[in-house]
Amino acid sequence: MAEAVGTAADVKGAKGSLPGWLEISLRFAQQRPLGAAGAVIVLGMALAALLADIIAPGDPQVSNYALMLRPPSAEHWLGTDSFGRDILSRIIYGSRTALLIGFTSAFFGATLGAVIGVASAYFGGRVDLMVQRFMDILLSFPLIILALAVVAILGTGTMNVILAITIPMIPRCALVTRASALAIRETPYVTAARAMGFSHTRIIFRHMLPNVMAPYLILVTAFLGQAILLEASLSFLGLGVAEPTAAWGLMLRGAAVEFAERAPWMAIFPGVAISAAVFGFNLFGDSLRDALDPKLRMG
Amino acid sequence: MQRYILKRFLLMIPTLFGVAVLVFLLLRVAPGDVVELKYAGVGAFVSKEAMDQERAQLGLDKPLWRQFMDWMWGIARFDFGTSMWTGRPITYEIAIRLQLSLQLAIMATVVAVLLSIPLGTIAALRQDTWVDYVVRVFSIAGLAMPSFWLGILMILGMLIFFRWLPPMFFTPFWIDPWANLSQLIWPALAVGYRYSAVATRMTRSAVLEVLREDYIRTARAKGLWEKLILTRHALKNAMLPVVTVIGLEFAFLIGGLVVTEQVFNLNGIGMLFVEAITRRDYTMTQALVLLVSFSFIVVNFVMDIVYAWLDPRIRYQ
Numbered sequence: 001m002a003e004a005v006g007t008a009a010d011v012k013g014a015k016g017s018l019p020g021w022l023e024i025s026l027r028f029a030q031q032r033p034l035g036a037a038g039a040v041i042v043l044g045m046a047l048a049a050l051l052a053d054i055i056a057p058g059d060p061q062v063s064n065y066a067l068m069l070r071p072p073s074a075e076h077w078l079g080t081d082s083f084g085r086d087i088l089s090r091i092i093y094g095s096r097t098a099l100l101i102g103f104t105s106a107f108f109g110a111t112l113g114a115v116i117g118v119a120s121a122y123f124g125g126r127v128d129l130m131v132q133r134f135m136d137i138l139l140s141f142p143l144i145i146l147a148l149a150v151v152a153i154l155g156t157g158t159m160n161v162i163l164a165i166t167i168p169m170i171p172r173c174a175l176v177t178r179a180s181a182l183a184i185r186e187t188p189y190v191t192a193a194r195a196m197g198f199s200h201t202r203i204i205f206r207h208m209l210p211n212v213m214a215p216y217l218i219l220v221t222a223f224l225g226q227a228i229l230l231e232a233s234l235s236f237l238g239l240g241v242a243e244p245t246a247a248w249g250l251m252l253r254g255a256a257v258e259f260a261e262r263a264p265w266m267a268i269f270p271g272v273a274i275s276a277a278v279f280g281f282n283l284f285g286d287s288l289r290d291a292l293d294p295k296l297r298m299g
Numbered sequence: 300m301q302r303y304i305l306k307r308f309l310l311m312i313p314t315l316f317g318v319a320v321l322v323f324l325l326l327r328v329a330p331g332d333v334v335e336l337k338y339a340g341v342g343a344f345v346s347k348e349a350m351d352q353e354r355a356q357l358g359l360d361k362p363l364w365r366q367f368m369d370w371m372w373g374i375a376r377f378d379f380g381t382s383m384w385t386g387r388p389i390t391y392e393i394a395i396r397l398q399l400s401l402q403l404a405i406m407a408t409v410v411a412v413l414l415s416i417p418l419g420t421i422a423a424l425r426q427d428t429w430v431d432y433v434v435r436v437f438s439i440a441g442l443a444m445p446s447f448w449l450g451i452l453m454i455l456g457m458l459i460f461f462r463w464l465p466p467m468f469f470t471p472f473w474i475d476p477w478a479n480l481s482q483l484i485w486p487a488l489a490v491g492y493r494y495s496a497v498a499t500r501m502t503r504s505a506v507l508e509v510l511r512e513d514y515i516r517t518a519r520a521k522g523l524w525e526k527l528i529l530t531r532h533a534l535k536n537a538m539l540p541v542v543t544v545i546g547l548e549f550a551f552l553i554g555g556l557v558v559t560e561q562v563f564n565l566n567g568i569g570m571l572f573v574e575a576i577t578r579r580d581y582t583m584t585q586a587l588v589l590l591v592s593f594s595f596i597v598v599n600f601v602m603d604i605v606y607a608w609l610d611p612r613i614r615y616q
Contacts, residue, residue: 133313133314133317134317136314136317137314137317137318137321140314140315140318140592140595140596141318141588141591141592141595142549142553142554142591142595143554144553144554144557144558145553145554145557145572145588145591145592148557148572148573148576149322149325149326149576149584149588150325151576152326152329152576152577152579152584153325153326153328153329154329225442225443229443229445232445233445233447233554233557233558236445236447236558236561237557237558237561237573238577239573239576239577249445252447252448252451257451257454257562260451260454260455260458261455261458261459264455264459267448267451267452267455268452268455271444271445271448271451271452274443274444274445274448275440275443275444275445275448276443278442278443278444278445279439279440279443282439282442282443283439286439
């Protein structure tokens with residue numbers, strides 16, 4: 001994510017003696033400590049996901065009935081679950097599931113939404129009207145209802161959950177990018193590009209899309225937290241990622257409530273992981289929004 | 300104003316129709332149906348004829364356009380049909396659960412309003428002090444914590460510290476208000492806290508913005524009592540975006556209900572929805588999606604009207 005900040009603002013970073021992206025990141029950390037804290041959480045989570053095979057103390061999927069519902073101890077820092085699986089390992093591997101689903105669905109949701117929004121604004125007229133009506137229909141489903149409906153159709157499993165989260169994100173992004181693109185359509189450089197006889201595709205992708213980058217990046221970061229939360233909710237309802245894959249929402253399902261009194265660690269730690277991850281993404285995203293959107297900047 | 304309301308109202312109809320078409324088609328694209336699932340649980344061998352007979356009884360053998368027309372004709376007469384799973388009328392199944400979910404939704408909204416408006420105002424008045432930071436972290440945390448986990452923690456806390464659990468069965472408020480509230484207050488808090496997060500942030504920034512307006516300076520220059528400036532001049536004007544946000548975040552409420560009802564084992568609309576979806580109960584899922592979208596659209600519609608009513612600039616456009 002640090003790279004994304006760098007590229008979005010590397011014009012400013014060019015004058016420093018440090019490498020541009022590093023200076024930008026440092027300045028970002030200095031001016032927005034909360035955002036930097038969020039970035040640290042996100043980075044930590046990304047590291048945990050990448051290095052899961054090395055840092056996880058055990059296999060997240062191997063059951064061991066001799067070790068059922070053990071409290072936190074030296075061998076099992078966060079205890080074991082009702083199948084005797086190490087909870088710490090499942091949380092570390094769970095960050096893989098969360099990040100994979102979070103990133104892919106936020107990326108595809110925002111990107112498809114941006115393309116639809118910009119194209120709809122560019123063509124205008126009847127096309128715009130039809131697209132907007134269809135987006136209105138999608139928007140009149142609350143996020144989780146639409147996601148649940150998609151899972152019901154496709155069935156559970158990681159790929160289907162990604163799709164189920166991507167689809168409700170599309171109209172939300174299309175709405176925002178369309179508004180920015182409407183202003184861009186009237187700029188002289190788009191008129192010039194049209195006069196040069198460039199194709200619609202070229203104008204949309206080369207001239208208009210790069211200029212909705214700021215709202216796009218803001219939406220991607222905002223979607224990330226939402227996507228992780230949505231995945232956790234779906235998995236919690238039993239309509240998301242399927243056992244035995246390690247996923248945080250899934251860890252809170254069934255046994256965690258059933259054995260709440262005997263083994264509270266089962267119910268506490270996965271929730272801490274979800275909250276910390278979403279907290280990190282939201283903090284980082286908020287600061288990024290303030291930094292990228294000059295209109296919201298105060299003084 | 301009347302024309303504005305009428306225009307906005309008429310726009311609701313095509314949207315709802317689109318929702319109906321979409322959900323109808325989506326459900327039928329999915330492999331497997333309610334009959335297969337019903338007999339999958341039985342375990343015994345069921346002949347294809349028996350299953351086809353059951354399908355015919357449910358009207359699943361008719362062509363798609365016919366099924367859709369039947370459904371639409373039913374809706375036009377306020378007849379939503381019967382559940383494909385239980386065979387009972389859908390209006391009955393919804394009615395027995397609506398009371399619980401509606402009460403929960405209202406209580407969660409009250410919790411959200413009671414939390415967000417005072418907290419947001421205080422944060423704005425004490426901008427950049429520790430009070431402000433605490434409120435901001437509190438509201439960002441509310442967005443980060445899934446309401447179902449909050450619910451689990453509440454149950455856990457009550458079990459460990461008080462060896463007590465909220466009542467398992469729903470009692471209507473007028474029969475035993477105490478039992479009713481002691482069951483519903485927890486899920487309402489779990490959903491309401493999350494619901495309040497966005498509204499708190501909105502209140503904060505709205506109050507901050509209003510406090511910088513000229514009329515506030517004028518009021519101060521007149522030597523008006525600070526409390527009066529705050530309530531009559533600042534808050535009244537800051538409430539507009541807050542009201543909107545509370546309306547728009549209605550979706551949070553529905554999402555919150557779906558998962559929290561599961562945690563607290565409440566037999567409400569959210570629970571019914573998850574059940575209907577997993578059982579491929581087409582008629583029930585269709586009716587519920589339509590109900591949810593309808594209330595969502597109506598809330599947005601009412602918000603638009605309230606907005607226009609509160610802000611004459613929109614009304615006279």
